[in-house]
Amino acid sequence: MNDDGDPGPAEHLGDTGRIFFGSHGELPKSDARVTAYAEVDAANAAIGVAMAAAPLEREIATTLLSVQNDLLDLVTDLGVSTFGDEPVITIVPGYVERLDRAIQYFEERSENLGGMVLPGGTLGAALMYQARAAVRRAELAVWRAVEAYPEVVNREAGRYLNRLSTLLFVTARGINADQGDVSWVPGSSVQAIGQGTADVADATG
Template identity: 55%
Template sequence: MTESPETGNRTSSYTGEGDTGTTVFGGHGLCSKHDVRVVAHAECDEANAAVSVAIATGGLPTDVTAMLVSVQNDLFDAEADLLTPLNHLEPASARVVPAHVERLERAYEHFAAEADDLSGMVLPGGTLSAALLYQARGVVRRAERAVWAAVEEYPDTVNPQVGIYLNRLSSLLFVLARNANVEHGDITWVPEFSVRDPEPDENA
């Protein structure tokens, strides 16, 4: 429950307006909840939550935590961007711009210098922090796909910079996950390991 600023009365925090499967989606107006723009926004929101869980473990270095907190702010920028069409008369609260992407690229280069194997042939997991960063990366990649679907369907109103940002963010999260496993060690992917014939015992 919330208090209405106009009347001071207690009001419900829900409106019930979405009970028909539609929602008023920012400057886009009334949309289906299955609309690709609404889905893209929701996926960015989930990506932000996934990053927050990785931070909450408390096992990350201070500079990594600070970077991820700034990423959370960027993801709010992305959500605000998606709410307002590019051709809208009113300006968006925030837009994702090339500088957002460039900042992530610099961070990637910085943290990649500390990583070991970036081949992608390492199984996700290891420390709790690494596992959650890998999971956050998976959520971000899903958000990226959703944004590109929205750009494809609404090229004149959805900002492609949001998709580019998410692409770079998934790469950064991979590097951060690799670094979180430096002291733990990794398990390398072995193709068809579970169905291979066992190696013969040379001492038999």
């Protein structure tokens, strides 16, 4: 906003549904690259909520803080074309390898990670599952951007988010270790509804 109280050029541009997006220049906000940026930003915020709202072990909190920094690197990468000059910040295989090591570490600390579970349990785990869902949306958005602009968008960003969703799943299971996960019981709702209907029929018969 300028000294006269009028919105500046960037604010005017946003009001038209367009945005200046790094080295890509001016783009519509509906562009796949901008959507990917927004979804990654939302995923990072979801991780921040999980960290702030529930007490986490030091190892988990430290890992997630590093992840949040990585995600800012990632959105910076999305704003820089891979075609042409080397970007200042880019997601490279080393980012993914570090997540793989973290996944292995937390898997080894946890027991009985088999089976399907419901996204709940303790507050910390529930928020981690929610963050994982946000990361999944971000990953899908990044892959759509890769498909739309294969020569421009860095594929390593999609690989990183894929691994990150696994890391969040493993940490959520670990957080629930003491209390126990809520297991998925296939068809249980249908069975309960059927039983309830039978009970009502017996009572009114």
